[in-house]
Structures are given as structure tokens and as C-alpha cells.
Amino acid sequence: MNFDLTEERQMLRDTLRRYLSDKYTTKVRNDILDSDSGMSGAIWGELAELGVIGALFTEDEGGFGGQGFDISVVFEELGRAGVVEPFLDTGILGGRLISGLGGDSQKGMIEEIIAGTLHLAFAHTEPTSRYDLSRVETTVSDGKITGRKAVVVNAEAADCLIVSARESGSTDDLQGISLFLVDSDAPGLTLRGYPLLAGGRAAEVTLDNTPATRLGAAGAAFPTIEAAVAHAHVALSAEAFGAMTTATDLTREYLVTRQQFGRPIGTFQALQHRVADMLIELEQARSAVINAAGHLGAPARIRDLECAAARNLVGRVGRLVAEEAIQMHGGIAMTREYELAHIAKRIVMTDHRFGDTDYHLERFIDLSAAA
Amino acid sequence: MDLNYSEEELAFRDEVRAFLDEKLPKEISEKVRRGEELTKGDMERWHAILNARGWLAPNWPVEYGGCAWNAVQKHIFDVESSYANAPRIIPFGLSMLAPVLMKFGSQAQKDHYLPRILDGTDWWCQGYSEPGAGSDLASLKTRAVRDGDHYIVNGQKTWTTLGQYADWIFCLVRTDPDVKQQEGISFLLIDMNTPGIEVRPIILLDGVHEVNEVFFDNVRVPVDNLVGEENKGWTYAKYLLTHERTNIAGVGSSQAGLDTVKRMARAEMQGGRPLIANPHFAARLASVEIDLKAMATTNLRVIAQTAAGGAPGLEASMLKVKGTILRQEINDLARRAAGPYAMPFPSEAVEGDNDPIGPDYAAKTAPQYFNNRKLSIFGGSNEIQRGIIAKVSLGGAK
Missing domain, CATH: 1.20.140.10 (Butyryl-CoA Dehydrogenase, subunit A, domain 3)
Known part of the structure; x- marks a missing residue:
């Protein structure tokens, strides 16, 4: 048994933490939030150069990591700094889908992803599918796609969209779903973009007889979608955990400096016990992320069970940490200028990507029963 | 023990429902239903509609223009208004300052300010919290020093809700720094148009501008604007908080x-x-x-x-x-x-x-x-x- 990070991963963590604490200040990030594109191309490029994206791919794929713990190390650091750039969408989701289903020429895109020169978006969720991964109504006929996709993160910046469509079966079937590459300038593709509450941008995507190139065999994409989303679960859990450590650190600092009634408010036992609870739960969250990351290569049922467990636990603890951090700070944490405001939004809004706390509780129950 | 409303209370509820149905502008209730921000005009419009009906000030005695509702009637009105997605009534003048003026203000203050609160002439905001005085409100530092028939006010208030719209602010200020904290505080009414006042917006985490910082730099306030006695402001503040x-x-x-x-x-x-x-x-x-x-x-x-x-x-x-x-x-x-x-x-x-x-x-x-x-x-x-x-x-x- 060994819970230490490898030397390479420690170096990656340290490099990232140093870079982000120097460069990704509250001011820089808030300017990014206010910008039209909702992200910084310069920071994206620099982080790619530092290996943030390469760490998400195996050596065979052209990267230098690709395991669960590579993903968790990267995303914990991104979470700590409240990074809004869409590494999840291009690096994890885009990368896993291309790597899982792409032919040789399509796999050539991975080199550009790692270099930071290609942006992707996964256009899968539909307006009525909520978190159900198999609910796909978008259709394909003669290589042309028609349908609507909801809250597609990074759609506007993407050079290429990865779009799911149903080739056979009924709306909720696991079989019959294919993935397609759609160029950003393809005819019949319309984006309605908007900012997201916790940073970054997304779009409502409409496809009307839009030409597309299929990734992999017809109707057989679902297992690859589930695997990619499992990677996203590890990334999201780690990111939320990183943000939670920042929220907790900020709260501890505040409690020892903020004076009321002639003493630091951290001397009030009512608050001390609540900080203690936050720290206890934070360790639970750390372990849940480790469990999920350590099982990312396991058979699908085990992998998904661990991912559901992590997302449920991190979701619960995340809400506790975000709410308690704001409450113990008081009004200052409600202001947009204060770091915690953004961090709390990152934590809570994680709950809305690929399933909330309840969804993952149910999934855990179903997967446990299937054993 | 009877868990039901009386006949009279039910009749009152129906009267409130009918009023809301007829008078609450749909474009305003839609905004409230969707959780959208109301404009100053929206809030003033609803305020005026309620005032025209005589229902703006349920907490006020009839002689000041209140509606003499009992506690159950007030509750029915609150519940029905919420159900109908009516805007909340901005409380600063009506339910915070007014009770203080009625109990502790001079006759001249009552005669001047109360009708203007009711008819919407003056929009009030609250100057209580400071950057260093939140939960520990009594530690507030904004200073008011007597200079002839004026006070000179210096300091800063914060979390001033809707202060950007306000014509007036009621403030807790320190008039005696040498006594026990609670015994050196006074309650001052300050015209927001007085030179030396600056209002800076605070944008909240949902992007909304609803609170402000208010800075006072040598602001001259007539002593006539003192409510009650000097250094008794903490008593009035506590009285106000029970109404809040x-x-x-x-x-x-x-x-x-x-x-x-x-x-x-x-x-x-x-x-x-x-x-x-x-x-x-x-x-x-x-x-x-x-x-x-x-x-x-x-x-x-x-x-x-x-x-x-x-x-x-x-x-x-x-x-x-x-x-x-x-x-x-x-x-x-x-x-x-x-x-x-x-x-x-x-x-x-x-x-x-x-x-x-x-x-x-x-x-x-x-x-x-x-x-x-x-x-x-x-x-x-x-x-x-x-x-x-x-x-x-x-x-x-x-």
C-alpha cells in the first residue's frame, strides 16, 4: 500500500501550483470571466506547454500520463485556483472520445489537443435528457445530423464538435448511438452562446442536416461515452476537491484574522467546531477522489460504482464546504471581488455536470444491486 | 385550539386576493416569478398602488396612515402577496425608520418624514454595518463631531441595500468615543445629496448590484437631524431591529x-x-x-x-x-x-x-x-x- 504520488506527478503538481498562484490571480481570473470569450488563450497555451494536457494522455497516445491519478493531480490544481478554461471539455471528454473511437487519421488530432492548438466540445446532452446519457433523439441520415444539443460547454471556441446521434433503436436505448465530428463551420450548424454562472461559456446547438464524419462503428459509441464520462467524473471530483481546499484555507485564514467583539472570530467555539467538521469531511472527499482515480482502469461496473460514490460524496461535502465557508465569512464572501465567491460557485455548479448528488446516489444503488 | 381562519379572516383573505388579482401589474409579478431584478420604477409603482389602497403600512397606527391590521391580517397579506408574486415592500423607511420616528422622533420629524415615506417622496436606506462592525455592530466607528448646529460625519458604512436609489440614510454614528461602546452611539438622519457622501456599488456573486458602500468625508448634518437624544442611538437601534x-x-x-x-x-x-x-x-x-x-x-x-x-x-x-x-x-x-x-x-x-x-x-x-x-x-x-x-x-x- 502506498498513497504517495510518483515523483513525476509531484513535479507536475508543484509546477502547476506555482504557475497558477503566480499567474492566475483573482484579478486575472475575474477579467477572464468578464471577457467575451470567457477564457484566456495565452493561459491555455502556457498551461499546455507546462504539460497540463499531455498529462491526460498515455505515452501510446502521445502524452505522458493518462491514468486516474494524472487526471486527479491536474484537476485538483485547476480546482484550487478556480481555473475556468475548458480543459475538461477538450482534454478529457474530447481526448477520450477521439482516442476511444477515432481512426488513425482522426487520432492525429490528439497531437494538436496536447499542443493546445485544437479545441473540442462534446455535444451530447439534449434539452430534455438532463443527466441520462443514453437519451439521444438527434437523428442522422445519409451522414447528415439533425437535432438539438443543450448546454454544450466550449462549443463556440471548438474547432470541431463531437456530436452524438441515434442511428437505430428507441430514444433511451444504449445501442444505436454513434458519435460524429462536426466542423465548426459546417452548414446547418447554429450556436446560441452564453456565459456560465461559474465561468466559461456554453451554447445551445442546433443541427439541421449538418454534414458529419462518424467516429468508429455505427451505433456502438455508448461504452466509449460512458468511459469518457467516467474520466470526467474523476476530473470533476478532483477539481471540486481542489476548490474545497481553497475554500477551507480561505475560511481558516479569515477566522484567525477577522476581529469581532474584541477577538478573532476563530476563538468562538461554535465556529471552531464547524471548521473541524469541514476538515473532517474534506479528508473524506480526498479519499473519495483517490478511490475513483484508482479504479478508473477497472472493469466498467467497478469503475462506474467508484465514480458514482465519489461524485455523491464530493457533491455532499462540496455543498457543506461552500455554504459553511460563505456563512463563516459573512457578507464579504458574497461579493464578486472576493476569491471565495468564485470558488464556491465552481464547487456547487460541479453538481450540474453529468449528474448531481442524487443522480449519483441512485446510480450507486443500481450498480451495487447489479453485482 | 382552532387551526382554521375565522369567517372574518377568510373574508379578508378574499379581499386581498381580489385586490392582488386586479391591481398587481402582470409585468411586475412575472419578473418576481422568474426571479428577475426589479427596477426602481417597478418598486415605486407597486408602492404607490398599495398606498392608494391604504395598504402600504400595515404596521403603522391609523393616525399616521396605517391600516390597523391585526397580526393575523398582516400574515394573510404577506402570504397572499408572496403567492401572487408581488414585490416585497422595501422596508427601510416603512418598517424600520418609521417605528423609530414614531416612538423617539420629535414632532417636527414625524410631521416632515412620515408622510414622505408613505407617498414615496423619500427613499431611505440603512447605515448600520461597517467593514469592521458586522455581527459586532456596537463597535462601529463612523464618527460624528458636533460643530455649532451641525455634526461633521466621517467614516464608512457598508452592505447598504439599494443605497444607490436612496434620498436619505439613517445612520448609527459614534458621538462619544470615551464611554462604553453602546453608550456613545447616536441615530442620525442624513440627506444623501449632502456634499462629501460617495456611494460605491458592491457587485454580489450573482452579478447583481443590490448593496453598496457609503463613504462620508466631512459631511455636515444639521443637529435637527438627530433622532431622540445624543448617545442614546443604541436603544433606538435595538428597537428598530425588533421591527426588522x-x-x-x-x-x-x-x-x-x-x-x-x-x-x-x-x-x-x-x-x-x-x-x-x-x-x-x-x-x-x-x-x-x-x-x-x-x-x-x-x-x-x-x-x-x-x-x-x-x-x-x-x-x-x-x-x-x-x-x-x-x-x-x-x-x-x-x-x-x-x-x-x-x-x-x-x-x-x-x-x-x-x-x-x-x-x-x-x-x-x-x-x-x-x-x-x-x-x-x-x-x-x-x-x-x-x-x-x-x-x-x-x-x-x-
């Missing part, structure tokens, strides 16, 4: 919020069935509803006691804590119910006259969840309220 806590339970808005969540959960489909039929979501919803039913009765018990002449004591603190927790829980349910469509942060600029992004009930759920974290922070934080409850119930145990 009326309707603190927010039963009406919780009930309206819960109805909205149910409507959302009937429309949202997950795993082939409506979200409201999902056992996990249904259990969360039921727990909140069960709590709310009990709290509504607690609230009515306190109201009945107040109506019978008793003063709400600890119960006000209890209702504040429980009421805010429930409202926040309902905001959390709404956020969950919205699913992925809780993520967009659309604005007028994005949506314009086009269709909303996703279902129209979804867009404001997450911003409201974050914005309403304030409920357990302001008006005496829930920690302060728990401290009051514990202190009284443990009887000074050290």
Missing part, C-alpha cells in the same frame, strides 16, 4: 418557492419519469414541506401571541434561523430541479426578446441559490440569533 424581524420567517415566500419547485419537478423528466416521482428528489421535497408546515404553525402561534398583546422574544430568533434555513433549502431544491440548465448565466443582453435559454424556470435558480446565502447572514446572522437563544435559555450560565 417581523415576518422574518418568510412563510409566504417559502410556500410560493416550494410551489415553484413542484411545478419544475413535474415538468423535468429523468430516467423516463417526472423528477417529482423520483424517490430521492421526492424525499427531499417532502422533508422540506413537512418542516414548512410545522414552521407555518409556529409562525401563527407567535402571531397569535403577539396579537393577544404578548411580545415575541426568543421566538423571533427561532423563526429567523429556521425560516432562513428552509428558504435556502428550497433554493437548493430549485437549483437541483433545473438540472444542466441551472448552469447558464443568461442576461438581458443574451436573451433580449428571444426565448429563454432552456425552460424559463431554470435560469435564475442557481443565482438565487447563491444570492440567498445572504438570508442567514444579514439582519443579525444565524450565529448571533443562536447566541441569543442560548443565552436566554441557559439563563446566563457561564
